[in-house]
Amino acid sequence: MxxxxxNTTLRLxxxxxxxxxxxxxxxxxxxxxxxxxxxxxxxxxxxxMAVIGERTGLSASDIVSLTAxxxxxxxxxxxxxxxxxxxxxxxxxxxxxxxxxHLTAAGQxxxxxxxxxxxxxxxxxxxxxxxTEFEQLNQILTKLAEQASPDRPLW
Amino acid sequence: MxxxxxNTTLRLxxxxxxxxxxxxxxxxxxxxxxxxxxxxxxxxxxxxMAVIGERTGLSASDIVSLTAxxxxxxxxxxxxxxxxxxxxxxxxxxxxxxxxxHLTAAGQxxxxxxxxxxxxxxxxxxxxxxxTEFEQLNQILTKLAEQASPDRPLW
DNA sequence: CATGAATGGTTTCATTTGTAACTATTTTGC
DNA sequence: GCAAAATAGTTACAAATGAAACCATTCATG
Numbered sequence: 001m002x003x004x005x006x007n008t009t010l011r012l013x014x015x016x017x018x019x020x021x022x023x024x025x026x027x028x029x030x031x032x033x034x035x036x037x038x039x040x041x042x043x044x045x046x047x048x049m050a051v052i053g054e055r056t057g058l059s060a061s062d063i064v065s066l067t068a069x070x071x072x073x074x075x076x077x078x079x080x081x082x083x084x085x086x087x088x089x090x091x092x093x094x095x096x097x098x099x100x101x102h103l104t105a106a107g108q109x110x111x112x113x114x115x116x117x118x119x120x121x122x123x124x125x126x127x128x129x130x131x132t133e134f135e136q137l138n139q140i141l142t143k144l145a146e147q148a149s150p151d152r153p154l155w
Numbered sequence: 156m157x158x159x160x161x162n163t164t165l166r167l168x169x170x171x172x173x174x175x176x177x178x179x180x181x182x183x184x185x186x187x188x189x190x191x192x193x194x195x196x197x198x199x200x201x202x203x204m205a206v207i208g209e210r211t212g213l214s215a216s217d218i219v220s221l222t223a224x225x226x227x228x229x230x231x232x233x234x235x236x237x238x239x240x241x242x243x244x245x246x247x248x249x250x251x252x253x254x255x256x257h258l259t260a261a262g263q264x265x266x267x268x269x270x271x272x273x274x275x276x277x278x279x280x281x282x283x284x285x286x287t288e289f290e291q292l293n294q295i296l297t298k299l300a301e302q303a304s305p306d307r308p309l310w
Numbered sequence: 311c312a313t314g315a316a317t318g319g320t321t322t323c324a325t326t327t328g329t330a331a332c333t334a335t336t337t338t339g340c
Numbered sequence: 341g342c343a344a345a346a347t348a349g350t351t352a353c354a355a356a357t358g359a360a361a362c363c364a365t366t367c368a369t370g
Contacts, residue, residue, distance in 0.1 A: 010270045012205040012222070016277055017182050019296050022223040024179035026303045027172050042356090050167040061318055067167070068177040072358070075319060097318045097365050115165045122171055128302040129295060136291045140284060141174050147283040148181045197326095216348055227328070230349060252335050252348040 031121060039110050040084070044069060044077040046114065052087065052101050053111040059098045086110065186276065194265050195239070199224060199232040201269065207242065207256050208266040214253045241265065 012018055032043040041049070051063050060078055064071050078101065081087035086107035089099045103111055126134050167173055187198040196204070206218050215233055219226050233256065236242035241262035244254045258266055281289050 008270065008274075009209050010205055010273055011209060012202060015205075015273065016280060016293065016296070017186060018202070019300065020179050021183050023296060023300050023303060024175045025223070026300075028176050030303075031172060047167060047173070050165055050170075054164050054166060059318080064318095068180070070358080071319070072321095075321095076357095079320085095318085095366070099318090115163065118165055118170065119163070125171060125299065125302075128298050133291070133295050133298070136288070137295050138171065140288050140292050140295075141171070141178060143283050143288070144280065145174065145178050145181075147280075148178060148185070214348080219348095225328080226349070227351095230351095231327095234350090250336070250348085254348090 027125075034117075035114070039114065041110075042077065042080070044073050045081050048074060048077045048081060048101075049086065049103065049107065049111055049114075050118075052103055053108070053115070056102050057100045059092070059100055061098065063101075081107070182280075189272075190269070194269065196265075197232065197235070199228050200236050203229060203232045203236060203256075204241065204258065204262065204266055204269075205273075207258055208263070208270075211257050212255045214247070214255055216253065218256075236262070 028043065035041045035043065035046050039046075047067060047069065048063060051066060052058060058066070060074050061071065063069065063074050067074075069077075078087060078089070082089060084106075086104055088102050088104050090102065091099045129137065183198065190196045190198065190201050194201075202222060202224065203218060206221060207213060213221070215229050216226065218224065218229050222229075224232075233242060233244070237244060239261075241259055243257050243259050245257065246254045284292065
């Protein structure tokens, strides 16, 4: 406590939220550009595919409540995927407002291609860290995420 | 290794880059909205102020090379800050292309208000974690950042 | 069983952001 | 000392994003 004014100057480059944001955006952009050039997918389209690939038949609003995407983003991603023939929509018999989403064969195809790719990205990240650090990071993220948005179930 | 196809389905909600991105965006949005409502600053305007507050007289391109912002973003942020009377620009005597940036009195004023606020945010984050976890996180971020963009000096 | 509220999803419009081209000035190489 | 390349910064335009209004349908209530 060398500063009695309370106005220590802030070192932006050391400031955790800033570093966090920069790093996260760097990683996201790399991933996004890869998915774009290799598969013509936006990050959000990929996220929608990832959710449906994991559990088929969910509706758009299921995706909204399961992820951090908002409904407009999901709607647009879904529209794009359908145009690309990678997703199909089946109106629910019981409720004409909602529809269930499924990967088409083509969709499943690239899903199967991307999953190992995503796994490889994760491995690349993990490789930078020791085993313990990797676990620590996951734990820390869980804590921070709970704190940052206590309301939203993580999954 | 229960899956011999290689196509383990991916759990998006557990996928580190995804979690990273969601968390970082949540935090950034909270901060941004605070700075916006309390001071009428965008996140980028604040970042420019933070850099200049720390070291006065830098040029826009110095900021670009020091931070992860690109030159258009910096240019726009600087323009905005000048319009708000929080930053001033002095063309360099030796080189008419560049100009040196300084906080005005008004700028210094809100800088001095924001710094403790930012500090408080950091404390709030730190409070979620144990002392060790906090250090671990910083170390891990450093490692990951080096890996993610080996080129850019951290500061 | 009709009316108002709620839900699922899309569309519209304004704002933000990114890319590329551009102006002005300075530097480099001959 | 002059043309070509480089640098600082801005502008113009396209694409991405977010907020709010908007349909259509279903649910809840009297």
